[in-house]
Amino acid sequence: MLFQKSAQSMIALLGFLVAVASAQAADPKLANVTILATGGTIAGTGATSTTTVGYTAATVGIQTLIQAVPEMTRIANVSGEQVFQIASENMSNEHWLTLAKRVNTLLAQKDVHGIVITHGTDTLEETAFFLNLVVKSKKPVVLVGSMRPSSAISADGPVNLYNAVALAATPDAAGRGVLVAMNDQIHAGRDVSKSNTTMVDTFRTPELGMLGYFQGGKPFFYRQVTRKHTTETEFDISSLNVLPPVDVAYAYANVGPTAIDAFVNAGVKGLVHAGVGNGSLPAKVRPALSAARAKGVVVVRASRVGQGILARNGEANDDELDFVVADTLSAQKARILLMLALTKTNDTKEIQRMFYTY
Numbered sequence: 001m002l003f004q005k006s007a008q009s010m011i012a013l014l015g016f017l018v019a020v021a022s023a024q025a026a027d028p029k030l031a032n033v034t035i036l037a038t039g040g041t042i043a044g045t046g047a048t049s050t051t052t053v054g055y056t057a058a059t060v061g062i063q064t065l066i067q068a069v070p071e072m073t074r075i076a077n078v079s080g081e082q083v084f085q086i087a088s089e090n091m092s093n094e095h096w097l098t099l100a101k102r103v104n105t106l107l108a109q110k111d112v113h114g115i116v117i118t119h120g121t122d123t124l125e126e127t128a129f130f131l132n133l134v135v136k137s138k139k140p141v142v143l144v145g146s147m148r149p150s151s152a153i154s155a156d157g158p159v160n161l162y163n164a165v166a167l168a169a170t171p172d173a174a175g176r177g178v179l180v181a182m183n184d185q186i187h188a189g190r191d192v193s194k195s196n197t198t199m200v201d202t203f204r205t206p207e208l209g210m211l212g213y214f215q216g217g218k219p220f221f222y223r224q225v226t227r228k229h230t231t232e233t234e235f236d237i238s239s240l241n242v243l244p245p246v247d248v249a250y251a252y253a254n255v256g257p258t259a260i261d262a263f264v265n266a267g268v269k270g271l272v273h274a275g276v277g278n279g280s281l282p283a284k285v286r287p288a289l290s291a292a293r294a295k296g297v298v299v300v301r302a303s304r305v306g307q308g309i310l311a312r313n314g315e316a317n318d319d320e321l322d323f324v325v326a327d328t329l330s331a332q333k334a335r336i337l338l339m340l341a342l343t344k345t346n347d348t349k350e351i352q353r354m355f356y357t358y
Ligand code: SIN
Pocket: 039, 040, 041, 042, 057, 086, 087, 088, 089, 119, 120, 121, 122, 123, 145, 146, 147
């Protein structure tokens, strides 16, 4: 018993000494990168090493993720925080506000040079776009996930995490908006989408293109986004605890007004319509959207197609209907911009300006 107690104290002391040593070991020549962990498959585990579906996301803590990639200590002084531990289908507006506030607080510190956010891939593109609009710093912010759980053969999490830290540690990543590091590629948070249910090369920016590559663990940039982001936006979430309710209604052959009417009756302030083609409005849907607008709901026309500019006054007379168009944003990203826009104004001309700005 006595032996057990003194062994425990010895282990605790050793742990403390290791913590002190690693704190002191911070190399002043390296950037300080904070990893904020939110869960997802990158922190997931399966029953066996071949379990790559039907595993449990968000089980492994941030310290274990860091310890699994000791090579990171050669490129940055890495520290970690567990912000949430969730699968990303459960990411909510409130999670986003909490995360964004933490990112802004950390980046305001002189001794934090970049942030990496580990995240489930299912809604990673949405969190990246939200942060792209509300982070108030030019310092690098990089989202990363994985398609295979940490317990899998050839798990993609460790190399993705290493690349993400390399990206967050490079001054070249500053001022480029929130970035996504997956599968040896660098994507813009504004434009990237998850495009495949299970493949490791699922993150794509098909037509506008990715920003660069990783090679040998080093980032190389070839493009930059032209839309405004981070410090250039007008959105300030520092005093917000909720965002205005906005939902997405999806179009398909034979669709009726049921979902739109339900969203309006539930009290949405904004509605994104993921129309067919160039945002066309089915005959049964147009009066429901028009009625929503008459009740004060701001309507944004987007497309379910996934690429291309949504033409204003093309498939519908937006001037007459007083609708907004989503430009090139997907419906799920248009929802985010509309929520933030509604924190500033209900004026549809102003909101349309925002969609052409960000
Ligand atoms: C999730 O999004 O949390 C699960 C799926 C993934 O991370 O790939």
